[in-house]
Amino acid sequence: MSDELDLLYTDVEESVRDSVRSLLAKRSTPEQVVRVYDGDRSGLAELWQALAAELGLAALLVPEEHGGAGASAREAAVVLEELGRYVAPVPFLTSAVVATTALLEAGATDRLGELAAGERTAALAVPFSTAPGRAVPAVSVDGGVLQGSVHAVAGALEADLLLVPVRTDGGLELHEVSGGDARVTPVTSLDMTRQVADIDLTGVASRRIAGADAAERAVGRALETGAALMASEQYGVAQWCLDTTVEYLKIRRQFGRIVGGFQALKHRLADLYVTVESARAAARYAAAAVAAGHPDRSVAASAAQAYCADAAVLAAEEAIQLHGGVGMTWEHPAHLYLKRAKADQIALGTPGAHHALLAALVDLPAA
């Protein structure tokens, strides 16, 4: 083919989408999801089990020789579109994308089989706000025992395995800690559908799984892949907000007219449509670039993240405004999407952080 990456969806990707969507439509409805805000996390493990084991989502990015499906970032991105559309409270991004990529890049493949089978989940122990390419806060190690804590880690609550960046004199290392050994404290989070937790590792024994260079690369790639693919989740959030708002404005009447016929609103929704379609293209390009190991992947990831983060927030904010009072209620699901969108905007690098990364990558220095 010409050197242009394909930004459309393949038939295989569409069938992955269909199966994820039909499962989520039954088991991750807004009424089910909203319970996590009242601290009710029952059923979440079963939901993840169904996605991870029954549909095989946990295995997507794991190569076949390690017991995985050997699929690519493109399929994972389609899964994230659907998870975004349902604000599903599952550790796909944190475990099956970020932690799995870290293990793969670190060459620590012995755990991948269990992760792929959906038997265990893992989390990279860095603050969820960490941008790729930035120094990660790391705990220290003394005689095989860790010292220190990490805040606001996503996916830590459910993780059986924590991948902990550890700072040593020789540079960054990646260590593995059993989830049960660390003190994990849940944090009441802006987005309870991806609740963050603080981890205290003081006095916890660990196993080193990657040394200096490999650990830097593993953490960097994991965060970059996470950022690249989270763009698809943000697109999914935005698309739901747009679709739901358009549908509502087609039935809501005021002043004797369908509200969606007022030109001021039509124009806002047209602009939002343009933004959402653009977000989709940016996310698709990032996923395709990661899948192909394309030299442009870092630029693609940062451009997508910078754009899609804001697109999702805009879509959620517009959804709430254009629903009027209904949009402010707990009963209407729009708030779930706003919370996810706003948290995602901070996660894995804010748009500003990605602009700074890009400025270096494309030679547009600040001063």
Next chain:
Amino acid sequence: MTDTDKTIADLAARVEKLLAEHPPAATDRLEFLRARFDAGLAWVHFPEGLGGLGLPRELQAHVDRLLARAGAPDNDPRRNGIGLGMAAPTILAYGTEEQKKRFLRPLWTGEEIWCQLFSEPGAGSDLAALATRAERDGDHWIVNGQKVWTSGAHKARWAILVARTDPGAPKHRGMTYFLCDMTDPGVEVRPLRQITGEAEFNEVFLTDVKIPDSLRLGEEGEGWRVATATLMNERVAIGGGDPRREGGMIGVVAGTWRERPELRTPELHARLMRLWVEAEVARMTGRRLRQKLAAGQPGPEGSAAKLTFARLAQQLSGLELELLGAEGLRYDDWTMKRPEVVEFTGKDAGYRYLRAKGNSIEGGTSEILRNIVAERVLGLPPEPRTDKDVPWKDLPR
């Protein structure tokens, strides 16, 4: 080898053959362009015999690259934007075999430049209100009326023209589409000076212009449908974007930023990076649109690309003037000229800023495009219409 690989290999072989038989360095430019057209390498998605090979549209970029690498001349697409972007796809879709054979080759080679006689003083956004009359006279039509904002009419050999043929029908149903010879007696072109100082567009007066019925495009009364096809192609042509990273306005601004460190400020940097990302995302959106269109015709989604293009062009050209500071206070030349090509990014920053204002007006204003997206893509209720079933002649004017 997949089928696509085979097609690519076959295309490369065709390019090789063309280059071997017509070495660019030793061949007259026009001769080379004609040979390229005849080899089906002009627009590969057109049918064989009409400059193409019936292949997916996106393969054209591949051919262009191979030929550019070999130093082959291109057909200078900027000189004939309306011909290539609007007239050609419309003629292909609605023309008779004779019309396609007659017009497409000289259009593509640039031997014949085209312009678009659509807008009128009383019919802009509401193009279907147009009043230029075409009356049947045996196997001819006699056309009378006035067009306005006609880009490039001063250098055009041919025009696409919409005229009213049935004033008794409601406005959308009484129009017919024609190809108009700009050298015909009765066609008068007068420059209309614009915001930049030059006269890229014109007023065109049509007085008893005699158009043979063989130059009618589509059926009598079908003019709106044909014009809609043209307008959708126009939006893709304007907004379709540059396949290169930093093609277009962002490239100009980024270039200035790199070359002139003394102009940089943190506030401008924040705006530049945001717009850089938006331009890059617009490029990907355009690429997705092209991939989607690979076989079919543009739909209302093309309007989205044009909306983004216009907004970015305006924001970037505005940013560039601020970046230039005192230099931005200068303008290079106000003398009235009649340009050969339509420049979006050429010339100096002041020109770019002023010309970009047209991007949200030409080819459908941004307001009209938002209506199209809202109604035809999102399915929101149409604007109230009071003139739908009224005969055109009875409409208040």
